[in-house]
Amino acid sequence: MLIELTRKYKTRTLFLIVVLGLLLRLHGLDSIGFNDDEINKVEAARSYLQGNFLINLEHPMLLKSLVTLSLVAADAWNRGLGVFHQIPDEVAVRLPNVIFGSLTCVVIFLFAQEFFSFEVALLSAFLWAVGPIAITVNRLAKEDTLLVFFTWLAYYFYLRAKKVGSTPTRTQAKFYAASGASFGLMLASKYFPHYLGLNFLYYWLVGNKEQFPVRRRIDTLLLFGSCVLVFLFANPVIVHPSTLKYMFHYVHQETITHHGYLMMGQLYSENLTFQGGIPIYFYLLFLAIKTPLPVLAAFAVGLLVVWRRRREAGPFFLIFMLLFWIVPFSLSSAKWLRYMLSWMPTVTIIAAIGVVKIAASLSALLKPRMSSRWALGLGTVLAVVFLAVPLWIGLKASPFYSLYLNPLGMGRAAYYFPHEELNDAGLREAIQQVCAEAPKGATVGGETPPVFAYYLHQFRRDDLHYFQLSDSRKRAEAPRSAYVVVQDGRKYLENIAFIHELESDDQPIHVVNIGGACAAKIYHALELAQLSEPR
Numbered sequence: 001m002l003i004e005l006t007r008k009y010k011t012r013t014l015f016l017i018v019v020l021g022l023l024l025r026l027h028g029l030d031s032i033g034f035n036d037d038e039i040n041k042v043e044a045a046r047s048y049l050q051g052n053f054l055i056n057l058e059h060p061m062l063l064k065s066l067v068t069l070s071l072v073a074a075d076a077w078n079r080g081l082g083v084f085h086q087i088p089d090e091v092a093v094r095l096p097n098v099i100f101g102s103l104t105c106v107v108i109f110l111f112a113q114e115f116f117s118f119e120v121a122l123l124s125a126f127l128w129a130v131g132p133i134a135i136t137v138n139r140l141a142k143e144d145t146l147l148v149f150f151t152w153l154a155y156y157f158y159l160r161a162k163k164v165g166s167t168p169t170r171t172q173a174k175f176y177a178a179s180g181a182s183f184g185l186m187l188a189s190k191y192f193p194h195y196l197g198l199n200f201l202y203y204w205l206v207g208n209k210e211q212f213p214v215r216r217r218i219d220t221l222l223l224f225g226s227c228v229l230v231f232l233f234a235n236p237v238i239v240h241p242s243t244l245k246y247m248f249h250y251v252h253q254e255t256i257t258h259h260g261y262l263m264m265g266q267l268y269s270e271n272l273t274f275q276g277g278i279p280i281y282f283y284l285l286f287l288a289i290k291t292p293l294p295v296l297a298a299f300a301v302g303l304l305v306v307w308r309r310r311r312e313a314g315p316f317f318l319i320f321m322l323l324f325w326i327v328p329f330s331l332s333s334a335k336w337l338r339y340m341l342s343w344m345p346t347v348t349i350i351a352a353i354g355v356v357k358i359a360a361s362l363s364a365l366l367k368p369r370m371s372s373r374w375a376l377g378l379g380t381v382l383a384v385v386f387l388a389v390p391l392w393i394g395l396k397a398s399p400f401y402s403l404y405l406n407p408l409g410m411g412r413a414a415y416y417f418p419h420e421e422l423n424d425a426g427l428r429e430a431i432q433q434v435c436a437e438a439p440k441g442a443t444v445g446g447e448t449p450p451v452f453a454y455y456l457h458q459f460r461r462d463d464l465h466y467f468q469l470s471d472s473r474k475r476a477e478a479p480r481s482a483y484v485v486v487q488d489g490r491k492y493l494e495n496i497a498f499i500h501e502l503e504s505d506d507q508p509i510h511v512v513n514i515g516g517a518c519a520a521k522i523y524h525a526l527e528l529a530q531l532s533e534p535r
Helices: 002-026 036-049 063-079 089-115 118-129 132-138 144-163 170-189 194-206 217-234 243-252 282-290 293-308 314-332 337-369 372-397 418-422 427-437 451-458 472-477 494-504 528-532
Strands: 262-263 266-268 443-446 467-469 483-486 509-514 517-525
Touching: 002 089, 002 118, 002 132, 002 372, 036 063, 036 089, 036 451, 063 089, 063 144, 063 494, 089 118, 089 132, 089 144, 089 314, 089 337, 118 337, 118 372, 132 144, 132 282, 132 337, 132 372, 144 170, 144 194, 144 337, 170 194, 170 217, 194 314, 217 451, 243 282, 282 314, 282 337, 282 517, 293 372, 314 337, 337 372, 337 483, 418 517, 427 443, 427 451, 427 483, 427 517, 443 451, 451 467, 467 472, 483 494
Parallel strands: 443 467, 443 483
Antiparallel strands: 262 266, 483 517, 509 517
């Protein structure tokens, strides 16, 4: 009932949802320092400004270009109107993803409305806006936010083109061209071409030529032509021989300097294979403990609804995309939180379907004896459970959204997935603490060379000497006395024995806590050489 009232104000309501999502993503954006991937974006932006685009070649150019523009704008602001209110680099670098992550609400709304109803679409947009998992990834300068935005935008335009009908029109041609352009921007965000293939496979499996007419040759030309042109325009570095050479080395894992992923206190291999490695239930566990319980319950109900209606085009799309995203990624040994973002729109839409189903079932059950007062009470209860509670959780989890756990997580923040939940949170503060007390020329060990280099310079301690804990040769060469920064999220197969010995022999001189979780420990090892030697 409450949702039906907003039908007259669709644009206004959607605008408010986008603003809500933007505010949640903006709040405390600089409360966590850079991680190593974000430092790579900063270095790429500086290189771009000098005309060098052959840096960080494992990723396309689109996000790095947007980060460059954002840093330039922030610098201009800081030198001018913002002289008394500076924009930190952490905010400037993450701002493009914050904006596109918020605008994804619109894309999800448009897509869900085409396949389902206005109520489902609006709820889907809202659940995306306040969802802790989506917010967590959107606040990182990683390519996945842009990937999701343009992938689902391409799916929407393609669906609109299909629904125009079998009679060719200019509108249909525009939708195909827009879909191709969006797919081009998707590829310029991240090299995941299989998402394009999934779209074609879905319509082939549906096989309803009356509902979804087959593309004409001119439509195919428009689709792929616009895709290639936009991709090359947004990512021209792809044609440079250095890019192909780097990608070859990257695929063969020649760029990896350490191995291992800590999950629930156990180290797993994260090699890009389909055997062993991180447990297969990684993503399901993440979804189960990081999703607000009302949304999780609605998702379970929604799954039953879409499965029963699986012969319909919309529900089949959700089942198809959910399975084809979660199954391959779960089988792979390498698993990362950011990969979840690609199928989170599916989760929010299914959960929204569940909310609508719950509301309809309760209304039907109580309708024979429901007065206007009871109807208002039911609407209020549903609004509190499925709207107010997720919003309250989003507000409460800020600004450390990655540490959020529902009751199923039993309050053990940073235990299940320390790398994802902390993601170098607290490292900036740990480095600052070392810089404040370390004597001139001291040695400091850690596991993120780009982050240490950046913040040592920021804190004016370029005199400190850094070495990487996972490099046994560098550990052996380090002076006997050194500061060591240990992070659970940065424990690897190459350094775990050293860290265990360090933690058993010494007590940390400082502990950095973020959001109630231990983010980093600082040790002042006086016999580092002995610890570095195998026993």
